[in-house]
Amino acid sequence: MPRVYSNILDITPTSDKNWTVLVQVVELGPTQQSKDLKNYRRLLFTDTKGTTMPAIIFSFHLKHFEHVFTLYRKYYVSNANLITTDPHFVDGPYTHTWSLTKQTLVEPHANETITPLPCKLYKHAETGTNQNIRGVVVRCFPSHKINPGQPSSKRDIVIVNEEKQPMILTLWDSFDTEEGQALEEMLENTPIIYAMRIKVTTFYGLSLTTRKESAIMINPPVPDEVKLLDWKASNNQELLELLNRESYKNVDELLPYPEETDILPSAIAREMMKAVSLHVKLIKYATFPT
Structure with missing residues (x-):
């Protein structure tokens, strides 16, 4: 055996x-x-x-x-x-x-009961330009073709978490036709998603988009799901106001003014850019010698 x-x-x-x-x-x-x-x-x-x-x-x-x-x-x-x-x-x-x-x-396995997944699988983490996010889906826009006659399609959904900042997540191709369609059908029941290996973009000022290697889990069996639903219910009125004024497209809210400690004098910024440029050139010449 x-x-x-x-x-x-x-x-x-x-x-x-x-x-x-x-x-x-x-x-x-x-x-x-x-x-x-x-x-x-x-x-x-x-x-x-x-x-x-x-x-x-x-x-x-x-x-x-x-x-x-x-x-x-x-x-x-x-x-x-x-x-x-x-x-x-x-x-x-x-x-x-x-x-x-x-x-x-x-x-x-003989036991068909779904076991709650370990929460550590979905802790917010970032690898390169990808990140894992968790949130409640509060709006689901219609799907549409990118180019007539081609299979490529996209759908925007709006998600929000405890930070109370709605953001657009764009679902491409199979994520649109499968997960996007499922989310549209269950929107009234407040679906929760875990979106993994998602790219952050500057579209709409700041938004999220799926990549080929992304994965989306809808209502996964994890303990934090109940807490997030309770939070959404307690803040429902404020979330509706954020949606009504389309804060997920408001650059001033998505990209607030930097703190004083994060602002650099232009002279220092130029020197830092020169240093980065020189570093890139050194890597280029070291990797591709002439």
């Missing part, structure tokens, strides 16, 4: 091939297309210790797993192939990605 592990960290390329781990599905991404036009799908699992681990299903095996996984459910996964994760995409202590194939055994 395969040995059942409770910790993903125990599974490494040197592990005995006959292994099984109980995991919970945290992210279930849409089918995407790589640069060489091959389809793939990304998932994210968590174990009973709260350690997260990415998984990927490549084109030849997509059909096999089409109806296997359900978001937030638990599964026993056995004998997936391990791939070393690119260091730029490592998010946590586990440095491998599981490749799921037809030879990978996946069995649903």
Whole structure:
């Protein structure tokens, strides 16, 4: 019988091939297309210790797993192939990605009760230009095509959290047609979202937008969800006023004047820009010698 592990960290390329781990599905991404036009799908699992681990299903095996996984459910996964994760995409202590194939055994956990996810998965964090955000969806605008006759589409939604600053989050393509459509249908029930790996943009002064690697969870089973709903109910009137005056487009509110301590004399600012420019040139010449 395969040995059942409770910790993903125990599974490494040197592990005995006959292994099984109980995991919970945290992210279930849409089918995407790589640069060489091959389809793939990304998932994210968590174990009973709260350690997260990415998984990927490549084109030849997509059909096999089409109806296997359900978001937030638990599964026993056995004998997936391990791939070393690119260091730029490592998010946590586990440095491998599981490749799921037809030879990978996946069995649903007998208990269908959804276990609350560890809150540490969704702490506000920032990696490069991406960030993870949590908020209540308070407005959902219609979807529209970017160019007639092309599949690309977008939808703006307005989210707000305890900071009481509504912001626009733009959902592109599959995020529009799947999560965006679902949010529109449940808007009256105050949906909560966790949006991960979201890019901050200067559109509307300051806004958010999905990227290819983003993920959106709607009403995830986490303890903080109830607190956020209670906060929204207590501040509902103020939030309505913010929406009515479209503060999510107001640059003065989104980008307030800087503190005195953050204002630099122009001479110092010029010297800092020169230093950055010189640093970029040195990197360029060191990387691409003539």
